[in-house]
Amino acid sequence: MDRIRLGNEEFEGRNNAYVLDDDDGDDLALVDTGLSTPAVREDLREGLAERGYSFADVDDIVLTHFHVDHAGLAGEIQAESDATVYVHEADAPLVEDDPDAVAAMEDRRQFLLDEWGVPEAKQAELLAVFDDASHLVGEPADVTPIEDGTVLEVGGRRLEAVHTPGHAAGHCCFEISEAPGTERGDGNGDAAGASAAFVGDALLPVYTPNVGGADVRVERPLERYLETLEWLADREYDRVWPGHRDPIDDPTGRAREIIDHHRDRTDEILDVLSEHGPADAWTVSDHLFGELSGIHIVHGPGEAFAHLDHLRREGVVAVDDGEYRRTDEAKTI
Incomplete structure (x- = not known):
């Protein structure tokens, strides 16, 4: 090619x-x-x-x-x-x-950053990244x-x-x-x-x-x-x-490898909740990835949220006021 x-x-x-x-x-x-x-x-x-x-x-x-x-x-x-x-x-x-589509995406991102618990200083840093880019x-x-x-x-x-x-x-x-x-x-x-x-x-x-x-x-x-x-x-x-x-x-092997990666990430997230108790997506991402900067300010908690949301839908975790906690259900991905 x-x-x-x-x-x-x-x-x-x-x-x-x-x-x-x-x-x-x-x-x-x-x-x-x-x-x-x-x-x-x-x-x-x-x-x-x-x-x-x-x-x-x-x-x-x-x-x-x-x-x-x-x-x-x-x-x-x-x-x-x-x-x-x-x-x-x-x-x-x-x-x-399209200005309406761009505004809708920006509004959605702002809503999620707040819901994920991203600190205001980090949100300001992320906004500067988007402005610069x-x-x-x-x-x-x-x-x-x-x-x-x-x-x-x-x-x-x-x-x-x-x-x-x-x-x-x-x-x-x-x-x-x-x-x-x-x-x-x-x-x-x-x-x-x-x-x-x-x-x-x-x-x-x-x-x-x-x-x-x-x-x-x-x-x-x-x-x-x-x-x-x-x-x-x-x-x-x-x-x-x-x-x-x-x-x-x-490609089949690579796809399976990434599926396994997400299973491992699920285990890591459940371990975080077991060890540290209820947490929002930002806190979970901090335990997983450490200090985040640049575009990773949205990518890190976004990935944590993707897993937490999936586990919530499966009944493995529950969420109250943006904080996720483990339930007694068997974990699944």
């Missing part, structure tokens, strides 16, 4: 923008675009130029989700090329920078919304969207096969088809994608993400192409 590696020192490591073109070079598509920063913009421009293309040549942009390290340059590229930008309908308003959002794009099962024929490939929420409400994976009339493999000698997929941040080779804090709009975030992982494991792909770092050659 032809990918351009893009700089990213803020999140899960170097981003990938995947380049799809047909046999004649007349149909050019990108899967994700990277951050809207001068360095990343230059990475992408140089990568396309090495392949004989420019931003103006891009016909289609397929976004795995709305996060700025995946969608930041979509609007700028569209302005130069009139490319069609595809993203799941749940994330489309954020890529379009506002330039990363990039230009808004005119979006064509997609949904689960949408089939796109772009860049000589046939991509079928699979809605895989958890890390983000509108996160999608895209199963790869060939568009009619082409005879291309996946760029690494493998047969294309259901054996491969673009997986964005649903499955990463090094880190475990954040749930709970990465997108505060997601209801039942851990449950939704575990469903995504089970689906990925059951697909038994030969290889998947993540939004960060290198391809994953054992």
Whole structure:
């Protein structure tokens, strides 16, 4: 698979923008675009130029989700090329920078930060982080919304969207096969088809994608993400192409590994409640992760909340005034 590696020192490591073109070079598509920063913009421009293309040549942009390290340059590229930008309908308003959608997400985040017990000083620090990073959002794009099962024929490939929420409400994976009339493999000698997929941040080779804090709009975030992982494991792909770092050659094994990680995290959280008594999500995250700064001020308690909320729904913990306590029910994930 032809990918351009893009700089990213803020999140899960170097981003990938995947380049799809047909046999004649007349149909050019990108899967994700990277951050809207001068360095990343230059990475992408140089990568396309090495392949004989420019931003103006891009016909289609397929976004795995709305996060700025995946969608930041979509609007700028569209302005130069009139490319069609595809993203799941749940994330489309954020890529379009719809003020009502942005305000609703900010209100939800503020509500949860208070509910999680995040101290005011840390909330102020987090707000400063978001203010400082506002330039990363990039230009808004005119979006064509997609949904689960949408089939796109772009860049000589046939991509079928699979809605895989958890890390983000509108996160999608895209199963790869060939568009009619082409005879291309996946760029690494493998047969294309259901054996491969673009997986964005649903499955990463090094880190475990954040749930709970990465997108505060997601209801039942851990449950939704575990469903995504089970689906990925059951697909038994030969290889998947993540939004960060290198391809994953054992995606089923990696999905199972992350499921096990969340089981272990559940045990850790229950141990915290057993040892220290009732606690809010911020206090639990402090025991798990220690001092938090930057974006982790929302990611840490967000993940703690995702687990606590899941355990509450299973009857393993109860919550009173934002503080969670163990019950006598058997634990489950």
